[in-house]
Structures are given as C-alpha cells and as structure tokens.
Amino acid sequence: MKFQIPIGPQHPALKEPISLRMTVEGEVIRDADIRLGYNHRGLEKLAEQKTWIQNIYLTERICGICSHSHTTCYVQGVEKLMELEPPKRGLYIRTLVAELERIHSHLLWLGVAGHEAGFDSFFMYTWRDREIVMDILEIITGNRVHYGINTIGGVRRDLDEQQVKRILDSLDILRQRSEYYKHLGTNEPSFVARLAGVGYLSREDAIALCAVGPTLRASGVAMDVRKDDPYAVYDEVPFEVCTADTCDVLGRTVVRIKELFQCYNIIEFLLKNLPAGPVAVRAPRRAKPNEVVSRYEAPRGENIHYIKSNGTDKPERLKVRAPTLGNYAATIQMLKNGFIADVPLIFAAIDPCICCAERAVSLVDARTGQEKIISLNSLKSLSLKLSAGNKRKREAEWPL
Amino acid sequence: MKLGAFIPELLRHLFKKPATVDYPFQKLEVPKDFRGSPYLRPELCIVCRACERDCPAEAIEITAVNEAEKRFRMVIHNDRCIHCAQCVDSCPTEAMLMDTRFEISDYDRHNLKMEWEYVRAVVKPRSEAKTS
Amino acid sequence: MATVKTLIYLVIYPGLLFLFLYSTFVEWYDRKLYARLQNRMGPTHTGRFGLLQPIADFFKLMAKEDIVPERADKKMFSALPAFGLAIVFTAMLLLPLWNYSLDKPSVTSFSGDLIVVLYLLSLPTFIFFLAGWSSTNLFSTIGAARVLTMLFGYEVPLFLAVLSPAVLANSWRLAEIAAFYRQRPALALVNLLGFVIALICVQAKLERTPFDIPHAETEIVGGTFTEYSGKKLAIFRLMMDAEMVVAAGLLATVFLGGFPGGPLFGLLNFIVKTLFVIFFLSLIRATTSRIRVDQVVSFAWKYLAPLAIVQLLIVILVKGLLS
Ligand code: SF4
Numbered sequence: 051m052k053f054q055i056p057i058g059p060q061h062p063a064l065k066e067p068i069s070l071r072m073t074v075e076g077e078v079i080r081d082a083d084i085r086l087g088y089n090h091r092g093l094e095k096l097a098e099q100k101t102w103i104q105n106i107y108l109t110e111r112i113c114g115i116c117s118h119s120h121t122t123c124y125v126q127g128v129e130k131l132m133e134l135e136p137p138k139r140g141l142y143i144r145t146l147v148a149e150l151e152r153i154h155s156h157l158l159w160l161g162v163a164g165h166e167a168g169f170d171s172f173f174m175y176t177w178r179d180r181e182i183v184m185d186i187l188e189i190i191t192g193n194r195v196h197y198g199i200n201t202i203g204g205v206r207r208d209l210d211e212q213q214v215k216r217i218l219d220s221l222d223i224l225r226q227r228s229e230y231y232k233h234l235g236t237n238e239p240s241f242v243a244r245l246a247g248v249g250y251l252s253r254e255d256a257i258a259l260c261a262v263g264p265t266l267r268a269s270g271v272a273m274d275v276r277k278d279d280p281y282a283v284y285d286e287v288p289f290e291v292c293t294a295d296t297c298d299v300l301g302r303t304v305v306r307i308k309e310l311f312q313c314y315n316i317i318e319f320l321l322k323n324l325p326a327g328p329v330a331v332r333a334p335r336r337a338k339p340n341e342v343v344s345r346y347e348a349p350r351g352e353n354i355h356y357i358k359s360n361g362t363d364k365p366e367r368l369k370v371r372a373p374t375l376g377n378y379a380a381t382i383q384m385l386k387n388g389f390i391a392d393v394p395l396i397f398a399a400i401d402p403c404i405c406c407a408e409r410a411v412s413l414v415d416a417r418t419g420q421e422k423i424i425s426l427n428s429l430k431s432l433s434l435k436l437s438a439g440n441k442r443k444r445e446a447e448w449p450l
Numbered sequence: 451m452k453l454g455a456f457i458p459e460l461l462r463h464l465f466k467k468p469a470t471v472d473y474p475f476q477k478l479e480v481p482k483d484f485r486g487s488p489y490l491r492p493e494l495c496i497v498c499r500a501c502e503r504d505c506p507a508e509a510i511e512i513t514a515v516n517e518a519e520k521r522f523r524m525v526i527h528n529d530r531c532i533h534c535a536q537c538v539d540s541c542p543t544e545a546m547l548m549d550t551r552f553e554i555s556d557y558d559r560h561n562l563k564m565e566w567e568y569v570r571a572v573v574k575p576r577s578e579a580k581t582s
Numbered sequence: 583m584a585t586v587k588t589l590i591y592l593v594i595y596p597g598l599l600f601l602f603l604y605s606t607f608v609e610w611y612d613r614k615l616y617a618r619l620q621n622r623m624g625p626t627h628t629g630r631f632g633l634l635q636p637i638a639d640f641f642k643l644m645a646k647e648d649i650v651p652e653r654a655d656k657k658m659f660s661a662l663p664a665f666g667l668a669i670v671f672t673a674m675l676l677l678p679l680w681n682y683s684l685d686k687p688s689v690t691s692f693s694g695d696l697i698v699v700l701y702l703l704s705l706p707t708f709i710f711f712l713a714g715w716s717s718t719n720l721f722s723t724i725g726a727a728r729v730l731t732m733l734f735g736y737e738v739p740l741f742l743a744v745l746s747p748a749v750l751a752n753s754w755r756l757a758e759i760a761a762f763y764r765q766r767p768a769l770a771l772v773n774l775l776g777f778v779i780a781l782i783c784v785q786a787k788l789e790r791t792p793f794d795i796p797h798a799e800t801e802i803v804g805g806t807f808t809e810y811s812g813k814k815l816a817i818f819r820l821m822m823d824a825e826m827v828v829a830a831g832l833l834a835t836v837f838l839g840g841f842p843g844g845p846l847f848g849l850l851n852f853i854v855k856t857l858f859v860i861f862f863l864s865l866i867r868a869t870t871s872r873i874r875v876d877q878v879v880s881f882a883w884k885y886l887a888p889l890a891i892v893q894l895l896i897v898i899l900v901k902g903l904l905s
C-alpha cells in the first residue's frame with residue numbers, strides 16, 4: 051500500500067511552517083518532497099527602506115537562534131563597503147559572542163534531537179544547562195535572544211573584569227556537563243539505536259548537493275568558513291574543524307558535541323588574550339556605491355549576505371542565503387528509504403530554521419515537475435482563474 | 451554502551467530542588483545592564499532627533515507643540531519598541547536611558563505609550579556620540 | 583445486605599469512584615515523579631502540591647468542544663471510549679482487592695481470573711486500534727497499524743512472564759497466587775526476571791516511552807487519537823490512567839504477593855505496591871528515548887520472548903525441585 055502523508059505545514063515536530071510530503075509504503079519512505087513558501091516575510095524588501103544602522107536590528111530578527119550570525123554577516127559586509135577597520139577588542143568581543151551563540155545553539159539542538167527522538171529527559175537537562183550560556187549572554191549584552199551587540203564599526207558594549215571571570219567560571223561547568231552529554235548521547239542504547247545509521251548522506255552526495263555546516267562535516271568534509279575564509283579574528287585563534295565520517299544523524303550529533311568543546315577552547319583563548327583599546331570606531335552614514343558578499347559560519351552552516359549600496363544611507367539590495375536553504379536538497383536525499391519514525395530526527399538534524407530560509411514563491415507543476423517563479427500579479431489572476439468556476443467545497447481535500 | 455546510562459543522574463535529582471523558578475510567584479533578578487524599556491530625561495533632551503531617525507522600529511515620535519516656546523512632545527510607542535537601545539546609543543546628551551523592567555505586557559497597546567512634554571534643553575552634546 | 587455490598591463494590595470501592603480518584607492520583611504521581619527526575623517542578627498549583635491537576639485536566643477536556651470527523655465511522659468512533667473504559671473498570675473488579683476469600687470462589691474471584699484479566703487488558707489495545715482505524719485520518723491509520731504491530735511484539739512475552747508465577751503457585755486464581763507467595767516470600771525471588779520482563783511489556787502495553795510509538799507526537803501528531811477531542815479524549819485519557827492502575831495492580835498481585843489485610847489495610851497495601859510498580863514505569867519513561875516500531879518487534883522477539891521462556895524453565899525446574 052502506497053500513500054502520501056503530509057508532514058506540515060502545521061505539525062508538532064515542526065516549530066515553523068514547511069511542508070514535507072512523503073510517499074510511504076508501510077513505514078518506509080519511498081519519495082519525499084519539500085515545499086516552501088508558507089512563511090514569506092518580505093524582509094529583503096524592507097531592508098531596502100531602512101538605513102544601514104536600522105538594518106542591523108532587522109537582520110538580527112531574521113532568526114532568533116542565530117541572531118548574532120546574521121548581524122555579524124551583515125555588519126562585516128557593511129564595514130567592507132564603508133572601508134572601516136573595527137578595533138581588535140571589538141572584534142574579539144564579536145567573536146566571543148559568536149562562539150557563545152554557537153554553544154547555546156548546539157545545546158538547544160541536542161535537546162531538540164532528544165525531544166524528536168522521544169527522549170524528553172535529555173531534552174530537559176540540556177536545556178537546563180543551556181540557561182548558563184543564556185545568562186552569560188544576558189549579562190554581557192543585555193538580552194537573552196537578540197543580543198544587539200554588533201554595530202557598524204565594532205561592538206556596542208565592553209567587557210569588564212568581573213564578566214570575564216564569570217564567563218571563565220561558567221565554562222568549567224559547561225565543559226563538565228558537555229562531557230556528560232557526550233557520554234550519554236553515545237551510550238544510552240535506545241537513543242543511539244535511533245540515531246545510528248539514520249539519514250545517510252554520503253560524502254559525494256553531501257558535496258554534490260551543497261550541504262553546509264555540521265551536516266556537511268558529519269559526512270567527512272572538513273569545510274568551515276572560519277578556517278577556509280577567516281573573518282573577524284579567527285585567523286589568530288587556534289581551533290580545529292570537527293568532522294565525523296559516519297554520515298548519519300549520530301555523526302551530526304558527534305560533530306556538534308565536538309564543536310562545543312572547540313567553542314570552550316576558543317572562548318578561553320579569546321578571554322585570556324583580550325587586547326585593550328576601544329571597542330568601536332565611528333561609522334559614516336553613507337556608503338559608496340559598491341557591492342559585497344559576506345560569509346559567516348553560523349551554528350547551522352555557511353551564512354551568506356549579499357549587499358549592494360548606491361551611495362545613500364540605505365542599501366540598494368540585501369540578499370540573505372541562510373544555511374538551512376543550503377541543506378534542503380540534501381535532506382530529501384537523506385529522507386529517502388528511511389522510516390516515517392525518522393523523519394523528525396532527520397529533518398531536525400539539519401537544525402532547520404525555516405523562517406530564515408523562506409524567500410520566494412515558486413510553483414511546481416505536479417504533473418510535469420516544471421517549476422516557475424511567478425510574479426504576484428500573475429499569481430493573483432491565476433488564482434482567480436482557477437477558483438472562478440469552482441463551488442466552495444465544504445470538505446477540502448489535500449491537493450495530492 | 452550500557453543499559454540505563456541516565457539512571458544515576460535522574461535519581462540524583464529526584465530529591466533535589468527543581469531547577470525551574472516558580473515564576474509569577476518568584477522572580478529572577480535581571481542583570482544591571484539589562485535592556486528593558488527606553489525612557490527620556492526631558493531636562494537633557496536637545497531635540498536633535500537622532501533617536502527618532504535611528505530607531506529601527508519607528509517607535510519614537512517627536513512633535514513640536516509650540517515652535518516659539520520651543521515646547522516639544524516625545525512619544526515612545528512601547529508597543530512597537532524592540533528594546534534594542536539604539537536610541538540610547540544615538541543620543542548625544544544621554545537624555546535617553548534604558549530601565550530594567552521586563553513585565554510590561556498589557557491588554558491594551560495604548561497603555562504602553564509613554565509621553566513627555568518639555569521645553570528643549572540647552573546642553574552641550576558629548577563631543578562624539580558612540581555611533582554616528 | 584449482599585446487594586448493598588455488591589453496589590458498594592461496583593460503584594465506590596474498588597469500583598468506579600475509587601478507580602477514578604486513584605487513577606487521577608496515579609497520573610499526578612507519574613507526572614510529578616517524571617518532572618522531579620528531570621529536575622522540574624511538575625504540577626504545583628491546583629490543589630495541594632498540584633494533586634487536583636489531573637482532575638482539573640479531566641473536567642477541562644470534558645467541557646471542550648467534541649468533534650466527530652465527517653468521514654469517520656460515527657457510531658464506532660463515539661462508542662469506543664466508553665467501551666474501553668468499561669473494559670478497564672471490569673478488569674479492576676477482578677483484582678483480589680476486597681471481595682474475595684480463599685476458600686469460596688465468587689463472581690469476581692474464580693479459578694482462571696488471571697487469564698480473564700490478561701485478556702481484558704489486551705482489549706484496550708484493540709480499542710486503540712479501532713479508534714485509530716475508524717477515524718480514517720492518515721496519522722490515525724498509521725498509529726493504528728503501529729498499535730497492532732507492537733501488540734505482536736509484547737503480548738507473548740507478557741503472557742509468558744505473568745503465567746510463570748502462576749505455574750509455580752499451581753493456580754490460575756489471582757487470590758491464590760498472591761496467597762502462595764505471601765506464605766513463601768523467598769519463592770517470589772524466583773520470578774525476578776519475569777517481573778522485569780512484565781514491567782517492560784506493561785510499559786509497551788500502556789504505550790509509554792520508549793514504546794509511545796502509536797501516538798509519537800513528533801512523528802504522527804496524535805497518532806491514534808489525532809481526531810479525538812473533548813469528552814471522548816478525556817475518557818480515553820482516564821482509561822489509560824486506569825489501565826496503568828490495573829496493570830500495576832496485576833503485577834503487584836502476581837509478583838509481589840497481593841494485598842492482604844481486609845478492606846483498610848489491603849487498600850494501603852494496594853497503594854504502596856502499585857506505586858512501587860509505577861515508580862519503575864516512570865523511571866523507564868524518563869530514562870529512555872522512543873524506539874522505532876521495527877525495533878520494538880525485534881527487541882521483543884530477540885530478548886524478551888527468549889528470556890520469558892528462560893523464566894518459565896526456571897520456574898518449572900524450581901517446581902520440580904520443590905515437589
Ligand atoms: S529601544 Fe530601539 S526600538 Fe525602542 S525606542 Fe529605542 S531605538 Fe526604538
């Protein structure tokens with residue numbers, strides 16, 4: 051018996067709207083299809099109407115979890131456009147917050163993976179310990195989620211001795227707890243049985259389908275923007291790119307846990323070598339006409355911002371390529387021939403952030419598989435044309 | 451791999467105090483630099499409108515009540531404010547500050563509005579605002 | 583006099599009222615324990631220590647809108663919760679809690695009631711299956727299929743594990759089995775392996791982690807219960823709690839020597855022993871992650887069933903040695 055089950059756009063496993071349609075035979079998935087476009091935010095257009103400064107806060111709100119990734123990516127681009135050289139201390143603090151964010155994101159992910167696998171105790175414990183990082187972030191930036199620490203030309207707040215000490219103390223606890231989760235995540239039989247061998251993505255596929263971030267690294271490809279194209283102060287900081295070669299969800303978990311330890315080392319290094327000096331330089335209000343591409347290794351993978359300026363105080367174009375978008379193609383590959391029970395895990399393993407990734411409306415013709423991007427006006431007339439003759443059905447059916 | 455690897459940790463916490471805070475009855479303290487809601491010290495405002503211009507949420511509204519008397523009115527629409535503190539950074543005279551309130555929700559968005567009517571101050575701005 | 587006693591037996595103790603209150607208490611206990619194991623608070627504010635939370639939840643659900651899907655088999659869809667509850671309550675009446683005496687069998691305590699309770703406990707699983715199937719929702723259908731698949735896994739080991747103490751006690755009557763182990767407590771240790779197996783199988787029967795596969799919310803939304811709402815869902819939830827009580831009671835009777843001591847002391851015994859069993863059920867729930875349905879079946883047949891047979895062999899050996 052073959053039938054299609056829809057997961058999403060509203061589904062308990064998905065915190066954001068996206069639709070996965072799976073053709074299943076019994077419990078086995080034969081084909082998968084991802085449909086986007088439930089969450090169009092008009093963000094890029096809005097960015098064109100805001101000034102460079104205002105846009106920092108707009109890009110921050112692209113994502114709640116990697117908010118610092120998006121601002122840093124944007125701010126780096128703008129600094130390049132304005133030919134600014136942020137002071138070293140500012141860059142150190144920026145990197146510090148970036149790594150703290152990576153810790154909080156990875157701990158969050160571990161919890162979510164536990165929850166998707168029905169391992170709620172693991173979820174509760176990781177999220178309890180994630181509070182430590184959240185508290186540090188709140189202390190040094192003034193808020194838990196939207197840190198607002200970046201500004202064009204540096205950062206907005208300085209660190210004092212007390213804060214440095216507090217962070218170093220918390221690092222010890224975090225190290226200890228992460229050791230424990232590493233032990234647990236690779237030892238609890240029912241959990242490992244759910245992760246190992248699930249969502250296989252071979253090295254070749256990962257490269258061919260342009261996977262990014264931990265998903266790519268778990269397939270044995272050591273690619274990391276922080277190493278390949280160092281930004282901020284990553285060229286001064288010693289750290290390793292973590293990989294795993296099991297190519298499955300277990301590998302993705304291991305990569306993330308390994309990265310946690312790298313984060314702790316990086317933060318320790320940054321705090322011990324924090325240079326003195328100012329944290330920001332003054333930024334002009336306008337940028338010369340130019341264009342720039344800025345790359346950033348977000349916790350989920352490579353984040354790309356393209357910014358074009360036209361000499362005014364507003365960008366002419368801001369294009370965001372969030373890491374999740376890079377992983378969609380690979381997800382379909384991973385879902386094939388898996389079990390329904392593994393869908394939430396596989397999908398969660400790319401750490402999807404759907405609202406970051408949603409941009410355009412594309413229509414897929416179900417019969418021919420043809421895809422076309424369509425403008426709003428023709429979409430309107432099309433929908434009018436399609437719905438003209440139809441009586442409204444009381445019992446709507448899935449358009450499958 | 452071992453069976454029940456989690457049990458010791460779980461049992462250890464069975465009789466411990468829960469990590470959660472009984473929120474509405476017990477409150478956490480926020481750090482001193484917490485970004486709550488912005489407020490104005492009207493005696494310092496020189497009406498340069500830097501805050502109005504830089505506010506990403508367009509939450510600040512400055513209108514002239516009486517040009518001749520140099521009376522102005524500032525409204526902070528707290529329902530629109532995203533608590534980013536850019537206004538504080540932009541202000542050249544430190545007239546804008548953040549408090550640490552975080553329980554500001556209300557049934558009516560108009561209750562969140564804050565208003566000041568004042569005469570423009572004559573204060574020397576800092577030589578340089580933190581950001582443009 | 584006998585009629586009054588029967589009425590009390592049916593309606594108050596250990597029938598409807600007691601089972602209802604005790605089920606909600608057990609739900610509270612399970613939730614609180616689960617929360618404390620996870621370093622959380624659990625229900626806190628409704629009643630003392632949140633004791634009334636499950637009752638509040640029950641009445642809240644009762645007051646909610648009750649939707650029957652248009653495509654569903656309406657009669658079946660509506661009748662199933664009541665059926666399920668009735669079955670579980672009947673099973674409760676058969677536990678040797680009050681109305682039994684060893685020498686004269688009665689309607690609620692007779693030779694072979696062990697088998698009847700086991701079958702009455704199997705029926706809810708079919709009720710879940712039918713509930714999922716008759717709602718005709720895709721998620722429910724998958725849930726229903728999973729219910730049945732799991733049933734094939736745990737049912738045989740459960741029967742084997744529960745029957746081996748009966749074999750040793752040489753009786754099919756719950757009251758007699760309990761009395762047998764009360765007289766020779768040392769022999770109860772022989773069944774330790776069976777107790778563990780039965781615990782795991784009961785966990786699967788109650789569809790709790792790691793076996794909450796038929797209604798795994800992150801995979802198939804509400805699973806079998808996706809279309810249920812309002813009163814019917816409330817009754818289903820009550821039924822699952824009551825089922826937990828009955829299953830724990832059954833294990834306590836068979837493995838832990840029953841509940842001696844007349845109405846009052848017996849009640850105390852019942853509460854202590856069932857809570858002891860449920861403690862393990864909660865601990866399993868907190869310790870494990872959900873496994874896949876194919877893993878359940880292979881786990882059950884690779885480990886549980888052979889171990890249950892080993893238990894049976896041990897029992898037969900011990901029995902041979904004793905005689
Ligand atoms: S805190 Fe931010 S959003 Fe709020 S008024 Fe100030 S600049 Fe505007």
Ligand code: SF4
Pocket residue numbers: 490494495496497498499500501502540541542543544545546
């Ligand atoms: S920036 Fe400061 S001084 Fe200027 S208008 Fe705003 S509050 Fe007044």
